[in-house]
Amino acid sequence: MDFSTAERETLLEACRTLDRIDNLTAAIDRDGTMIPGSKEQMILHPAIGELRQQQASYVRLVASLNLPEDVAATNEFRQKRAKAGAQGRWDRDLRAVN
Template identity: 50%
Template sequence: MTEGKAPTPPRGLGKRGRAFWRQLHADYEFEVAQTEVLIEACRTLDRLEALDAVIADEGVTSEGSMGQRIVHPAVQEARQLQITLTRLVAALELPPSDEDVRAHERWKTQRAKAGAAARGLRAVN
């Protein structure tokens, strides 16, 4: 957790990008290189938001050059940006939060119980 006030978000970020910037700065401190990656992640979130608006307005399909129905180019671009965002966030190498660790432990426990139950059921058959 950082102490003091978070840096002002870079100019040009939209609502979603600014929110991500502020949330991460509330929890982490960043080196210069990480800050650049974070800026790109914020911009990517804003682009995804804009593409979501296009898709909501125009739908997930559009008309191709021969009149056929095709996947809307905004859907394809959003898919690529989602991959990019995942890579950018991974590049930040953020440590897991305490809540993430607790959630993962709960998931492992539930999975172990389900596995034990499944083995027990197979043994009966």
């Protein structure tokens, strides 16, 4: 595929966003979805909200590239796989709290 300069910048930002998503996911995997708050109460890991924002940003960036259907399908598969993994971690952490 040939990309314009603007599309290359968008693609680069999408790659950076994926890096941030990977780093946030690693932090959540390391710390768990629930962490001690300032008064030792269990709170939702702050990285979870940022992860959602980065995922939404990634979807918008990729959609703006108007990629062919087969490439878009690959991205949809990755998103579903990531969502399933996050749900599994969430369920595991909830069981640990209860």
